[in-house]
Amino acid sequence: MVSTDQPPAVVRRGTNLDRVGGFNDSVVLDAIRRAEQLLSRVELAASTGLSGQAISNITRRLLDAGLVREAGRQKNSGLGKPRTLLELEPTGQYAVGVHLDPAVVTVVVLDLTGQVVARRRADTEAIANSALEPDALIDGIAAMVEQVITEAGAARDRVVGVGIAAPGPIDVARGAVVDPPNLTAWNRVPLRDALRDRTGLPVLLDKDVTAAASAEKWAGGPHGRGSFVFFYLGTGVGAGLVIGDEVVRGTSGNVGEIGHVIVDPDGPLCFCGRRGCVGETSQPRYLVQQAVHAGVIAQGIDLDDRRAVDVAFATVCTAAAEAPGAAREIVAALAGRIAKVVEDIANLLDLERVVFGGPHWDRLAPFFGDSVRETLRERFLVRSVHPFDVAGTALGADVGAVGAASLVLDHTFSPNPSVLLLGPPESAPSGSRPAPAVNTAG
Ligand SMILES: [Zn+2]
Incomplete structure (x- = not known):
């Protein structure tokens, strides 16, 4: 007989990236992002299943946080006053994406709508040396990150993090690049923490192909x-x-x-x-x-x-x-x-x-x-x-870097955030996998 014992729930780590605060906020932001036309609060309530009161509170909070802006009014259909439409505020958040390929490093900045607003590319051998020694290469990547943030004109406190797409295999728990076939000097290099220490920004590490798939989901x-x-x-x-x-x-x-x-x-x-x-x-x-x-x-x-x-x-x-x-x-x-x-x-x-x-x-x-x-x-x-x-x-040659940045934005929007790869556990709020949208007016 099959055991009826439930397997232990998958506990996911929380993140200090989430400055939006709250699962329902993410649900509403994601609904605004995905909609093919601008939505009003009434339509947001209908599409998310949240109450009108909850939507009102959440959109107020998102407007105050600069993540959403009002975008005119709906044409009046005859009844009641015209409804205000909402859209994402592109400057509300920025995410940096780094694609570390054995031959070339690509760094991009995405705004909140997922548009590339700055990019840089450089040969790895030009950044480091022919051995691609990790410390030199990570120094070079950190410098590129600072350059693209400046070029994007992004306020530092609006940059929510850096995503890195690296060749596998990776060690998620340690944020390390393990032993990729074409980076022979790289053996369990703790790339995530090294870049966090150099930039002062939260950093996520993911595998290059996963980042590329994420880019396609986001911007494809x-x-x-x-x-x-x-x-x-x-x-x-x-x-x-x-x-x-x-x-x-x-x-x-x-x-x-x-x-x-x-x-x-x-x-x-x-x-x-x-x-x-x-x-x-x-x-x-x-x-x-x-x-x-x-x-x-x-x-x-x-x-x-x-x-x-x-x-x-x-x-x-x-x-x-x-x-x-x-x-x-x-x-x-x-x-x-x-x-x-x-x-x-x-x-x-x-x-x-x-x-x-x-x-x-x-x-x-x-x-x-x-x-x-x-x-x-x-x-x-x-x-x-x-x-x-x-x-x-x-998405062309930027696909890995765009994907890495979108991993960061994913945490703003995704009702089911992916496995988080950043930061020390003590900085994380309680972080089990969230349930579907719930009607609390919080
Ligand atoms: Zn083989």
Whole structure:
């Protein structure tokens, strides 16, 4: 017989990021953010299930806090006085997002509406040194954070925090970057606390693919709704997940490690010791090697030279776009391998969409849309119930940094805040997972 004992409730840590105060305030802010047209207090009450009195109190508080502003009046429908409409005040809060990629650091500032209001990008080797020594790199990131806050013209007390998107695996409890394959000097570096100490701001750390999925949810428009996988193509591949409009993190915040799914048992040897992992067979290095064998590009390229490989990779993609032939077959085979992985994820989780992005996406996009869509049209098993879409991110190279910043804003808006990755526990208010909206006039 199945035990009727309830599993222990998932206790989530609270956050000092939450300056809005109160779960219902978040519900109302989120309703204003998501609405396709401006809402009045009466409509907010209807859409949130909160009482008129509660809405009145909450909107008063949000107006006083500078998070919401009045935006004219509704056209009078004939009865009663015209209702005042509400919208977010963009300058009400700012969030900084940092994307630490082994090759490049991107830093952005988002306003409360999720718009990028400042950005900076720099090669990691230019910030630190060729070894990417952690202290030097973190110093450089902290300086970039200060620069973008200044450029955004954001009042310091309106900057609610910094989100960092870092390559996995990460140690959520310690806010540490554990041992990423392409940052060899980084072994359990406590990046979250180091950046907090340097900037004096609350800092969250999340995995790069999870941040990218969060960005899509926030700023990706229709592609960011519902249930989808964000397939990241960069230094390694990974999958970020959003299910039912919630970012999924898994047990330890390391969801999406798909890099060692085997898609070609006769493929190249991976550092994990097996052959044909999707991560290894998606690397420019492997595609360039194939192109050399096929005579698409000349022999003699140094496959350990990242820049030389990148130039050759661009050449292969250009050749593939120009005419049928060996180059196009190489890239089409890559799309086929990735389609297989997407198919399995989509069927496992009953998703409605894949969104591709990451540093390599722009070059590969022309070869993915139709072929992946065609493959999945046949293999998506619930296609008779709902379709499966293939899309590319509209957020371009900023997607990781925008996602990192949106993790911070998420705490302002989300009725079910994601696992919090910041700060010492003693600074946190009691923080169990909140219940659905409740009618208290608080
Ligand atoms: Zn592997």
